[in-house]
Amino acid sequence: MFFLIRELAGWVLLLCALYLISISVRYVGDRQVVEAGVLVAASLLVMRAGMLLIRMSMAARICQQSEQPDVVRGTNRPQ
């Protein structure tokens, strides 16, 4: 359950980053380039944090689930 909450938090952070980018597009439309640049930098940081949360919670969940023998997962390598 805790992993799920963490993963949801990661997706929420990703959506926040996209929202920030949309705001920065609007800023550029209003000729406010510096503000847009600051927002894009912030959105990149938020995006990175969200991706880290998702990946970490997913890996932790896989590690925990594999201790239960009835769980079947794919064996493809990630790219």
Add this chain to the structure above:
Amino acid sequence: MPQTDGNQASDPRHDPLMLRKQQYALTMIAVAALLMIQLQNPWIPTAMRVIFVAAVLLGFLRWSAAILLALIQLDLLLGEPPRAESAQQVLCMVTSFLTIVLIMTVSRLRSAQELTGVRTIRQLLRSTLFSLLNPDPDLQSAHDARNSQGLVSGAAVFRTCTKVLILMLAAGTLLLLFPEDTGSGRQLGLTSPALRVIQIGLVLFTLYFACLVLPGEFRWRRLTRHQAGIYLRSLYVGWAHRDLRMIVRHRLRRRRRNARLRRRDARKNADATLKETS
């Protein structure tokens, strides 16, 4: 444009070296045309021209498509005319076409570099001279056959034209979605086309994110336990790296000090036994 698959590398009929030479020739033509256009543009500052020429010439050494893309973005930001007349619009279209050709050729050059193992122009010239001095009859006949058929097959030309058309359609759609701001005045030295480039760049970044990162995140769900364990361990070790380094250094220092003390004691004992025996 010719294809460079892994299966074709082992086939002597598709000589990667010849392919590389053709791509170099195409790239040289595109770069020369771009340079001529840039040098003739009256609205581009001299410093910008010098930077452009230097960066393109540097690109010959390593051929990084990312550098070229950044350069072209910079060129669009600073060099685009505020209000283009009809002749300048044609020039802009030619520049765009040459840019697309350049980027496509440079990305192809990467695969050709991996196939041939030839990284620089000097290595390419050396291998060309070597092949001229020691001609391989199989490759020579393959070259003759290909020369009789033309350098590029019709299917490859069709594929390339389709790709360029798709790119142009996508670019046209984006340009329609984000019309140019006709308001007068400049801010931060940027013209309205430059602002439009930034706006479209942000939208493209979002699309890139959606098309590339999101599937990657979903693919992440198919990790095995071993892979997930390695990732978690590396992550936690990365977080605790400073503390771990401090602990290990402290232990090493203590071990060195103990060893030094032990050596000193041993030397004292040895001296004492020598004095006793003497």
